[in-house]
Amino acid sequence: MKIKLRDGWYDLLRSAFADFTRNKTRTFLTALGITIGVLSVVLLIALGLGLKNYINQQFESLGANLVMVMPGNAFSQSEGGGMSNMRSMGTSFMGITFDEQDYLALNRIGNIDYLTPLFYKSGVIEGNNQRKTGSIEGANEDIFNLMNVEIMVGDAFSKADVSSRAKKVVLGYSMAESLFYDPKEAYGKSIDIDNQRFKVVGVAKKKGDPDMDDAVIVPYKTTFGTLNPNKTFYSIYAGISSKDKVAEVKEQMKTVLLKKYKKDEFSVVEQTEILNTINQIFTVINAVLVAIGSISLLVGGIGIMNIMYATVTERTKEVGIRRAIGATERDIMMQFLAEAVTLSVLGGVLGLILATLIVLVIRIFFPASINLLSVIITFAISSAIGVGFGVFPARRAAKLPPIEAIRYE
Amino acid sequence: MLKLQNVYRTYHLGDEQVHAVEDISLDIKPKEYISILGTSGSGKSTLMYLIGLLEQPTSGKILVEGKDVSKLSDDELSVIRNHFVGFIFQQFNLINKFTVLENIMMPAKYAKEKLDFDPEERALELLKRFNMLNRKDFFPNKISGGQQQRVAIARALLMRPKLILADEPTGNLDSKTGEEILNLLEELNKKDGVTIILVTHDHSVASRTKKTIYIKDGKLVGKYI
Structure with missing residues (x-):
C-alpha cells in the first residue's frame, strides 16, 4: 500500500505541475501574491529582530552586572514587570531625583566595586569655533569602568579631580570628531559649556552607542553650580563584579533607600531586567508588524482562491473524466487542494528566498536576522493559505455532478 | 449481471419536468454485446450514464450483480465505476497534459484496494495489442483520432472491467477508422468475454451488435435480436 500512496502523491503533484507549466504566467502571478506576502512578513520579523538585537547589543556594551x-x-519585577508598568514609566520621569547623600549612603555598602551618581543634561558644547549639541553627563571616575568607556588619548579624570571640582572633561569620540575633526586633536584643548571653560583631558574610543559617543563626561561635583544647580541625579549606577552577590547587594541598596523614599518612588534594577522589559515590548511590536504584513498574505490568498475557481471551471471536463474512471469526491477535492497548497508553498518559498537575500544585504548596516521561526511561519502560513483558500474551489470541483462535468465543453 | 427495474430519471427545467428516462427495465447478462439505439435527445446517453453509475435514478432500482446501487454512497459508487465499468466516449476524453501511458494507467490511481497486477505492465500490454507501443510517451493531442480512441479503450480495459460502456465511440471518426474501432470492440467481446453496451444513433453501427434496444423519448420502444 505504501507504493500506492507514493504514486498518489506523485500523480497529484504531477497533475499540479502539468497545469502550472501550461499557464506559466498565471501561475507565476498567483504565486507572486503569496511571495510578496511572505516577503513582507519575513522582512518585518527580520527587522523587528534586528532592532531588538541592536538594542540588546547596546545594553551588552555596558559593563557586566x-x-x-x-x-x-517602571522596571520593578515585583509589580509584575513589563507592559503593565508602561503607564508608570511616564510618571517616573517626573518623580523623585536623587542627591549626593543617597550616593554617599549607597557607597557605604560593601561588595560594590564601582558606584557613580549620574546627572544628565542636553546642551550646546563649543570648542575650536564649532558648536555641537550633545549630552552632558556628570559622574565620578567610576563611570569609565561601569560603562566600559576606554580612553583613546589622554586620561580619565581622577577621584581627586571630582573632589576638587576640577574643570576637566572627557569627550566622547563623535563629539571630539565634530568639534576638532580629528578626535585626537581635542586632547589638551579647551571647550565651553554654558560659558564655563573646561579642559579636555581625555578622548574616549568609539563605542557605537550614540549616547556615549556624543557625550561630554564631567566630574559630577563640577556640575554643581550653573549646570546642575539643584545638585540632583537622575540615577545611580553600581557595578558588582561578583555575580552571586548581585541579589544581596540589590537588597541592601533598597534597604538604604527605603529609609528616605517610599517603595514605589524608586527602583533598583539590573540591566537584564530592563532588557527583559524591552524584549517584551519588542515581542508586541513584532506581533503588530506581522499582523500588518499578514494583510498582504490575505490578499495573496484571495488571489489563489480566485485562480483556483477559474481552474476548476476550466477543468470541469477533466473532473468528469476522473470521476468516470473511479475518482471519489475526496480524490478530486485532494487533487485541487494539493494544487492550491503547492502553489502557495512555492510562492512562500520564493518569498523566503527573496527575504533572505534582502536580509543578507541589510545585515551590512543593521543586525537584521531570519530565524527558524520565520521559516516555520512561512511554511505554516503558506500551507494554511493554500488549504484555507483552496478548500472552497476544491469543494466546488468535488461536488460537480459527474455527468454534467463530463458533458462540459 | 446488471438489472434496471422501472428506472426513471427526471430533470427539472424551470417548472417543467422532463423525463429523460422513463420506466426502463433491462436485464443485461454477462458477455452480451448490446447497442442502445436512439436519436439525439432520446435519453440514450442518460440511460448509459445511469448504467455507468455516473447518474442516480429518480426512482426505480439498478442492481449490479444483485446489489442495489441506488442507496450506495459516492465512495462506494466510485469503487464500482473504477473496477466494474469502463467508459469509452465519443470525444475520447483523454487528459491532454498526461502521456498516452499515463492516461491508460490513471484508473489504477483511484483503486482503493491493492491491485493483483502491475498497472504499467498491463497498460504496455494493451498498447502492444493495439499496435500503439511506439506512441506510449505521446500526448493525446499529438496522435490521430483513431489512436486516441484506442488509448481510451485501453484505459477502459485497464482494471479488467466486466462491462464496457461506449457512447458513440465512432462518432468522431471517419468510417474506416470507425470500422477498426468496432472490430476491436467485437474482438474484446468475443475473445475477452467483456460485456459491451454501445450507445449510438447509427443503425449500421447498431447492426454490428448482437442485440439492439431502441429508445425514444426516454422510453424503451423495442428490442431487436
Whole structure:
C-alpha cells in the first residue's frame, strides 16, 4: 500500500505541475501574491529582530552586572514587570531625583566595586569655533569602568579631580570628531559649556552607542553650580563584579533607600531586567508588524482562491473524466487542494528566498536576522493559505455532478 | 449481471419536468454485446450514464450483480465505476497534459484496494495489442483520432472491467477508422468475454451488435435480436 500512496502523491503533484507549466504566467502571478506576502512578513520579523538585537547589543556594551537605581517603579519585577508598568514609566520621569547623600549612603555598602551618581543634561558644547549639541553627563571616575568607556588619548579624570571640582572633561569620540575633526586633536584643548571653560583631558574610543559617543563626561561635583544647580541625579549606577552577590547587594541598596523614599518612588534594577522589559515590548511590536504584513498574505490568498475557481471551471471536463474512471469526491477535492497548497508553498518559498537575500544585504548596516521561526511561519502560513483558500474551489470541483462535468465543453 | 427495474430519471427545467428516462427495465447478462439505439435527445446517453453509475435514478432500482446501487454512497459508487465499468466516449476524453501511458494507467490511481497486477505492465500490454507501443510517451493531442480512441479503450480495459460502456465511440471518426474501432470492440467481446453496451444513433453501427434496444423519448420502444 505504501507504493500506492507514493504514486498518489506523485500523480497529484504531477497533475499540479502539468497545469502550472501550461499557464506559466498565471501561475507565476498567483504565486507572486503569496511571495510578496511572505516577503513582507519575513522582512518585518527580520527587522523587528534586528532592532531588538541592536538594542540588546547596546545594553551588552555596558559593563557586566550593572545595577541601576532609578526613580519610579517602571522596571520593578515585583509589580509584575513589563507592559503593565508602561503607564508608570511616564510618571517616573517626573518623580523623585536623587542627591549626593543617597550616593554617599549607597557607597557605604560593601561588595560594590564601582558606584557613580549620574546627572544628565542636553546642551550646546563649543570648542575650536564649532558648536555641537550633545549630552552632558556628570559622574565620578567610576563611570569609565561601569560603562566600559576606554580612553583613546589622554586620561580619565581622577577621584581627586571630582573632589576638587576640577574643570576637566572627557569627550566622547563623535563629539571630539565634530568639534576638532580629528578626535585626537581635542586632547589638551579647551571647550565651553554654558560659558564655563573646561579642559579636555581625555578622548574616549568609539563605542557605537550614540549616547556615549556624543557625550561630554564631567566630574559630577563640577556640575554643581550653573549646570546642575539643584545638585540632583537622575540615577545611580553600581557595578558588582561578583555575580552571586548581585541579589544581596540589590537588597541592601533598597534597604538604604527605603529609609528616605517610599517603595514605589524608586527602583533598583539590573540591566537584564530592563532588557527583559524591552524584549517584551519588542515581542508586541513584532506581533503588530506581522499582523500588518499578514494583510498582504490575505490578499495573496484571495488571489489563489480566485485562480483556483477559474481552474476548476476550466477543468470541469477533466473532473468528469476522473470521476468516470473511479475518482471519489475526496480524490478530486485532494487533487485541487494539493494544487492550491503547492502553489502557495512555492510562492512562500520564493518569498523566503527573496527575504533572505534582502536580509543578507541589510545585515551590512543593521543586525537584521531570519530565524527558524520565520521559516516555520512561512511554511505554516503558506500551507494554511493554500488549504484555507483552496478548500472552497476544491469543494466546488468535488461536488460537480459527474455527468454534467463530463458533458462540459 | 446488471438489472434496471422501472428506472426513471427526471430533470427539472424551470417548472417543467422532463423525463429523460422513463420506466426502463433491462436485464443485461454477462458477455452480451448490446447497442442502445436512439436519436439525439432520446435519453440514450442518460440511460448509459445511469448504467455507468455516473447518474442516480429518480426512482426505480439498478442492481449490479444483485446489489442495489441506488442507496450506495459516492465512495462506494466510485469503487464500482473504477473496477466494474469502463467508459469509452465519443470525444475520447483523454487528459491532454498526461502521456498516452499515463492516461491508460490513471484508473489504477483511484483503486482503493491493492491491485493483483502491475498497472504499467498491463497498460504496455494493451498498447502492444493495439499496435500503439511506439506512441506510449505521446500526448493525446499529438496522435490521430483513431489512436486516441484506442488509448481510451485501453484505459477502459485497464482494471479488467466486466462491462464496457461506449457512447458513440465512432462518432468522431471517419468510417474506416470507425470500422477498426468496432472490430476491436467485437474482438474484446468475443475473445475477452467483456460485456459491451454501445450507445449510438447509427443503425449500421447498431447492426454490428448482437442485440439492439431502441429508445425514444426516454422510453424503451423495442428490442431487436
